[in-house]
Amino acid sequence: MENQNRVQQNFGKNASNYRYSSVHNNARDLDRMIKLLNPQPEDKVLDVATGTGHTAIKLAQYTQQVEAIDITREMLYEAKKQSYENGITNIEFRIEDVHNMKIPDNTFHIVVCRLAAHHFSNIKMALKEMCRVLKTGGKLYILDCSVVDGDESEKMFNEIELLRDSSHVFSYSPRLWTKLLRELPLEKGQLNFHKVSYELPQWFELMKTEQKDRDKIFGILDNLSRRVKEYYPYSENYITTYRVEILKKKI
Numbered sequence: 001m002e003n004q005n006r007v008q009q010n011f012g013k014n015a016s017n018y019r020y021s022s023v024h025n026n027a028r029d030l031d032r033m034i035k036l037l038n039p040q041p042e043d044k045v046l047d048v049a050t051g052t053g054h055t056a057i058k059l060a061q062y063t064q065q066v067e068a069i070d071i072t073r074e075m076l077y078e079a080k081k082q083s084y085e086n087g088i089t090n091i092e093f094r095i096e097d098v099h100n101m102k103i104p105d106n107t108f109h110i111v112v113c114r115l116a117a118h119h120f121s122n123i124k125m126a127l128k129e130m131c132r133v134l135k136t137g138g139k140l141y142i143l144d145c146s147v148v149d150g151d152e153s154e155k156m157f158n159e160i161e162l163l164r165d166s167s168h169v170f171s172y173s174p175r176l177w178t179k180l181l182r183e184l185p186l187e188k189g190q191l192n193f194h195k196v197s198y199e200l201p202q203w204f205e206l207m208k209t210e211q212k213d214r215d216k217i218f219g220i221l222d223n224l225s226r227r228v229k230e231y232y233p234y235s236e237n238y239i240t241t242y243r244v245e246i247l248k249k250k251i
């Protein structure tokens with residue numbers, strides 16, 4: 001099964017959870033994105049994998065024209081409802097797959113993609129598409145879950161993410177992101193790596209992770225090497241994870 005089908009099934013069932021998720025609608029994170037991007041009113045913006053629209057809605061308060069795409073109808077339904085309730089009228093929401101966007105080259109001043117790249121079945125193709133629709137000099141902003149550099153953390157934390165959500169494909173570590181980005185027409189820009197902690201059981205509830213999979217996740221955490229465990233403290237109330245934040249201009 002293509003991962004797109006799994007994404008549509010999993011997010012379709014849990015769309016309203018994402019609308020009210022404090023992780024996705026975190027005011028501090030969204031303000032930080034605005035500060036880094038410094039959007040101008042005349043900028044044309046694309047929000048890739050908009051989900052329930054938190055990112056698009058934030059950007060629409062600074063720019064006149066926002067387009068927001070996603071492959072899950074139920075997520076877009078929540079996004080439209082949320083933007084209507086916020087009095088936002090300058091976002092065009094559409095069903096589209098990032099791997100094959102029906103958008104002309106060099107269209108946008110800003111392309112953003114928050115907390116979604118780990119679901120893309122072909123990350124290279126998705127990144128190439130995002131760069132293609134970006135104007136020369138335009139800004140690409142990506143925020144996604146990530147893992148500490150190293151074979152063990154890259155393997156084990158992707159197993160954990162897949163147990164939590166079967167539509168997970170891969171969370172790339174900074175060293176893997178650096179390789180991926182090197183192949184694209186982008187300037188050096190910024191790649192930031194942040195430690196975050198997710199409250200439990202809320203993190204599991206978002207995707208309604210089954211109890212047997214929650215137990216397996218704790219089994220993996222308990223058996224990590226001492227070196228990796230140091231980066232990933234956890235208890236029954238929280239789990240540690242990491243995020244990568246990328247800001248680059250197209251050359």
Ligand SMILES: C[S@@+](CC[C@H](N)C(=O)[O-])C[C@H]1O[C@@H](n2cnc3c(N)ncnc32)[C@H](O)[C@@H]1O
Nearest residue numbers: 024049050051070071072075097098114116119
């Ligand atoms: C966690 S949500 C995104 C959250 C959102 N960007 C935000 O800032 O709140 C992940 C989204 O990625 C979308 N998605 C996954 N694969 C996709 C693809 N190939 N093309 C477009 N959207 C995709 C899912 O449908 C889902 O709505």
